[in-house]
Amino acid sequence: MRRPVSDFPGGLHLPGHKKRSTQTPIRKTPLSKQLILPLQQHIGEAAMPIVAVGDTVLKGQRIARADGHVSVCLHAPSSGTITAIEERPIPHPSGLSAPCIILETDGEETWIERHPIRDFLQHSAHELRQLIRDAGIVGLGGAGFPSFIKLNPGIHHHVDTLLINGAECEPYITCDAMLMRERAEGVLDGIEIMRHALSARDVLIAIEDNKPEAITAMQLALGSRQSLADADIVVVPTRYPTGGEKQLIQVVTGKEVPSHGLPIDIGVVCHNPATAYAIGRAVIHGEPLISRIVTVTGTDVTHAGNFETLFGTPIKALLEYCQTRRQPDEPFIQGGPMMGYSLAGDELPVTKTANCILVGVDEAAQTSEPLPCIRCGDCASVCPASLLPQQLYWHARAKEFDQTRDYKLFDCIECGCCDYVCPSKIPLVSYFRFAKTEIMNQERERNKADHARERYESRLARQERERLEKEQRQAQRKAALAASKKAAAAKADRQEAPVPPAKKPDIAKEGQ
Amino acid sequence: MTSFKFSPPFLTGANRVTLQMVQVIIALIPAIIALVFYFGYGVLIQIILALVTALLTEAAMLKLRNRPLKPFLSDGSAAVTAVLLAVAIPPLSPWWLTVLGVSFALIFAKHLYGGLGYNPFNPAMIGYVLLLISFPLEMTTWLPVSSLASQVPDFKMAAELIFTGQWQGQGVDALSGATPLDQMKTQIGLMRSPEYVSSQPLFGMFGGLGWEWINIWFAIGGIWLLYRRVISWHVPVALLGSLFLISTVVWIVAPQVSGSPLFHLFSGGTMLGAFFIATDPVSGSTTLKGRLVFGAGAGLLIYLIRIWGGYPDAVAFSVIIMNMLVPLIDYYTQPRVYGAR
Numbered sequence: 001m002r003r004p005v006s007d008f009p010g011g012l013h014l015p016g017h018k019k020r021s022t023q024t025p026i027r028k029t030p031l032s033k034q035l036i037l038p039l040q041q042h043i044g045e046a047a048m049p050i051v052a053v054g055d056t057v058l059k060g061q062r063i064a065r066a067d068g069h070v071s072v073c074l075h076a077p078s079s080g081t082i083t084a085i086e087e088r089p090i091p092h093p094s095g096l097s098a099p100c101i102i103l104e105t106d107g108e109e110t111w112i113e114r115h116p117i118r119d120f121l122q123h124s125a126h127e128l129r130q131l132i133r134d135a136g137i138v139g140l141g142g143a144g145f146p147s148f149i150k151l152n153p154g155i156h157h158h159v160d161t162l163l164i165n166g167a168e169c170e171p172y173i174t175c176d177a178m179l180m181r182e183r184a185e186g187v188l189d190g191i192e193i194m195r196h197a198l199s200a201r202d203v204l205i206a207i208e209d210n211k212p213e214a215i216t217a218m219q220l221a222l223g224s225r226q227s228l229a230d231a232d233i234v235v236v237p238t239r240y241p242t243g244g245e246k247q248l249i250q251v252v253t254g255k256e257v258p259s260h261g262l263p264i265d266i267g268v269v270c271h272n273p274a275t276a277y278a279i280g281r282a283v284i285h286g287e288p289l290i291s292r293i294v295t296v297t298g299t300d301v302t303h304a305g306n307f308e309t310l311f312g313t314p315i316k317a318l319l320e321y322c323q324t325r326r327q328p329d330e331p332f333i334q335g336g337p338m339m340g341y342s343l344a345g346d347e348l349p350v351t352k353t354a355n356c357i358l359v360g361v362d363e364a365a366q367t368s369e370p371l372p373c374i375r376c377g378d379c380a381s382v383c384p385a386s387l388l389p390q391q392l393y394w395h396a397r398a399k400e401f402d403q404t405r406d407y408k409l410f411d412c413i414e415c416g417c418c419d420y421v422c423p424s425k426i427p428l429v430s431y432f433r434f435a436k437t438e439i440m441n442q443e444r445e446r447n448k449a450d451h452a453r454e455r456y457e458s459r460l461a462r463q464e465r466e467r468l469e470k471e472q473r474q475a476q477r478k479a480a481l482a483a484s485k486k487a488a489a490a491k492a493d494r495q496e497a498p499v500p501p502a503k504k505p506d507i508a509k510e511g512q
Numbered sequence: 513m514t515s516f517k518f519s520p521p522f523l524t525g526a527n528r529v530t531l532q533m534v535q536v537i538i539a540l541i542p543a544i545i546a547l548v549f550y551f552g553y554g555v556l557i558q559i560i561l562a563l564v565t566a567l568l569t570e571a572a573m574l575k576l577r578n579r580p581l582k583p584f585l586s587d588g589s590a591a592v593t594a595v596l597l598a599v600a601i602p603p604l605s606p607w608w609l610t611v612l613g614v615s616f617a618l619i620f621a622k623h624l625y626g627g628l629g630y631n632p633f634n635p636a637m638i639g640y641v642l643l644l645i646s647f648p649l650e651m652t653t654w655l656p657v658s659s660l661a662s663q664v665p666d667f668k669m670a671a672e673l674i675f676t677g678q679w680q681g682q683g684v685d686a687l688s689g690a691t692p693l694d695q696m697k698t699q700i701g702l703m704r705s706p707e708y709v710s711s712q713p714l715f716g717m718f719g720g721l722g723w724e725w726i727n728i729w730f731a732i733g734g735i736w737l738l739y740r741r742v743i744s745w746h747v748p749v750a751l752l753g754s755l756f757l758i759s760t761v762v763w764i765v766a767p768q769v770s771g772s773p774l775f776h777l778f779s780g781g782t783m784l785g786a787f788f789i790a791t792d793p794v795s796g797s798t799t800l801k802g803r804l805v806f807g808a809g810a811g812l813l814i815y816l817i818r819i820w821g822g823y824p825d826a827v828a829f830s831v832i833i834m835n836m837l838v839p840l841i842d843y844y845t846q847p848r849v850y851g852a853r
Binding site for chain 1: 519521524527531532580587627629798799800842846847848849851853
């Protein structure tokens with residue numbers, strides 16, 4: 001067993017509350033009558049529907065194709081009929097609606113013909129990536145970045161380490177832990193495929209030491225697998241946010257991902273165990289990504305646990321299945337209590353990024369008015385990125401965005417540690433998000449303005465060119481005229497009126 | 513669940529501003545008891561007077577500034593300012609001195625800058641410096657410790673002296689004498705050696721008589737604050753370290769200049785300054801490296817002003833001067849951010 005070689009600054013020891021949802025094995029959520037499938041369940045471009053209303057589809061059938069480079073396909077989680085393609089509310093912090101495919105299930109669960117690939121080593125990395133993209137696989141840790149892109153290191157990078165992030169450091173969430181406990185073999189299948197696609201030298205599986213069962217299960221599975229004999233399980237200390245990609249890399253390798261860089265810049269590729277499992281299912285069993293394991297837990301959930309849930313299942317059905325004491329309009333949290341976001345309506349579907357539904361947390365954050373910052377520096381002492389949150393806060397509040405950049409706003413990973421310890425209860429992370437959004441908006445505006453200016457300047461240049469050409473033509477015409485005058489000197493010439501000068505562009509109209 | 517936050521994180525720690533302020537006051541209690549023991553009940557009367565003035569001033573200022581009263585009156589910050597100033601003022605000072613100092617501190621050094629969290633200077637020290645500059649006589653009429661005093665004022669006598677300036681025909685000045693720091697400075701000015709000066713009855717084992725114990729109790733309270741993580745070790749360690757270092761160097765190189773390093777650590781406001789004044793988060797540096805710089809600078813200035821300045825003690829001036837440098841210190845002591853080269 002490899003020891004962690006390093007540590008990261010700051011962080012918090014939070015109560016885990018993990019027992020609540022690990023008392024029962026993973027269960028399957030019953031099939032819903034209706035599945036709501038947002039076309040965008042990943043970072044990047046939304047998928048393009050390739051079915052029409054009225055079509056009947058089979059379980060696992062592709063119903064939307066990837067559109068653009070950063071995009072993946074979408075599949076029918078069950079067999080049935082497409083009844084609508086329309087805007088529906090989707091799980092999003094701002095409660096917005098987006099295009100969804102609505103599938104009325106027939107209860108038959110009839111699969112498409114599957115094409116399992118046992119000997120994936122015979123396939124090229126490119127083929128495997130294509131397959132993973134076609135299977136609709138995205139990072140299941142909660143971010144939803146298309147996995148095939150992270151499996152493509154490019155010719156300029158060499159992958160030293162494939163790091164499996166089984167830290168799962170947020171309180172309450174246990175879906176990865178339960179997956180590793182119950183389906184360790186499946187996770188290893190995926191790890192083998194990823195390693196092959198990346199030509200990675202080392203494989204490290206990092207698990208926090210508060211999950212002894214998951215560690216044992218993974219060790220057991222690893223011990224009986226010759227092809228991964230050199231892979232290591234790294235037991236990391238339980239501390240939030242160890243599962244932050246950058247923090248985990250720092251703990252396990254002692255190296256830091258460069259600011260504005262990617263883990264691949266230091267030869268590391270990081271994937272989540274659930275993503276690995278999904279890749280194994282897709283390649284070895286020919287099953288596209290149509291379900292995931294969701295932790296349903298919280299102080300207001302009677303039968304907390306982990307549920308294998310088809311995408312599109314209304315969260316309401318899931319919550320009813322676990323029995324909650326939630327009032328109809330009471331918000332719940334998707335994700336963890338530190339970095340998740342609150343949702344109100346429960347008609348929202350379970351999507352690829354829904355790792356946890358949390359109803360009620362202990363010591364829930366108070367909504368009381370924050371007191372002024374007293375510059376105690378507690379926030380800086382827990383920041384895992386070594387930022388100075390209170391300086392960022394002052395400048396974000398004053399909308400001094402240049403200064404927020406001086407203080408490295410964009411290195412903030414929004415883990416919420418500063419917010420948690422602030423004695424004045426200032427919602428620091430909200431201020432940082434506000435500042436980031438504002439800066440990005442300003443940048444977009446500036447780009448737009450730059451674009452408009454370029455257009456305006458090229459128009460000026462064109463007008464100038466046209467004017468010169470016109471003058472040239474006139475001069476030629478005059479010369480020709482003069483020549484003809486000479487030829488017919490007797491004839492009076494009155495036909496040539498002076499040409500008015502080229503009209504100047506109206507700057508007021510063109511501006512912005 | 514009655515309240516719900518709509519943005520992450522949805523968990524929160526127990527830490528609160530009020531709790532921190534209350535702990536600071538609790539940490540001052542041992543030293544306050546020691547002060548009462550050595551200088552009588554005048555100390556307590558000054559503290560109560562300061563607290564009442566502080567609450568009234570705070571309420572009036574909040575009202576004028578149109579701010580909610582309850583959250584700010586109960587945050588405890590005004591009380592901390594009041595107590596810190598009260599323990600720094602001579603125990604039998606006239607009542608108006610305390611009232612003026614505390615109200616000036618809260619009005620000018622705190623609320624005119626925007627209230628809690630916005631003051632660039634430590635309010636208690638601004639109040640102290642105002643009094644020291646404006647009323648040097650009243651501010652230096654300290655009592656001798658009770659064992660040396662001809663008469664130890666009881667509660668009634670102290671109250672009369674504070675509120676009327678007279679007790680049975682005698683004024684406060686009849687009871688007062690020089691402080692050890694005062695004595696050291698003037699006697700060295702008269703070409704006496706520090707050893708000779710510190711052999712006089714005003715001096716104890718290594719600091720001023722009584723003062724050394726008061727300093728020890730301030731330090732114990734401060735260490736409790738460290739243990740409770742209300743303050744970090746950086747400022748006290750840097751301040752005491754730099755004061756110790758420079759006084760040792762001078763002590764070795766030129767022993768006739770000043771008292772011993774221990775004398776400087778355990779006399780006057782050293783420990784109060786190191787653990788309670790210079791650690792004020794609002795007006796101090798916030799980065800860890802910055803706090804080291806801040807503390808070291810304050811320690812150095814305390815020594816320089818004590819030896820070559822115009823005042824016997826220098827904690828207030830040193831802290832205020834370092835307060836001015838905080839923005840500069842903070843800017844140049846930012847920690848290296850994750851992933852930065």
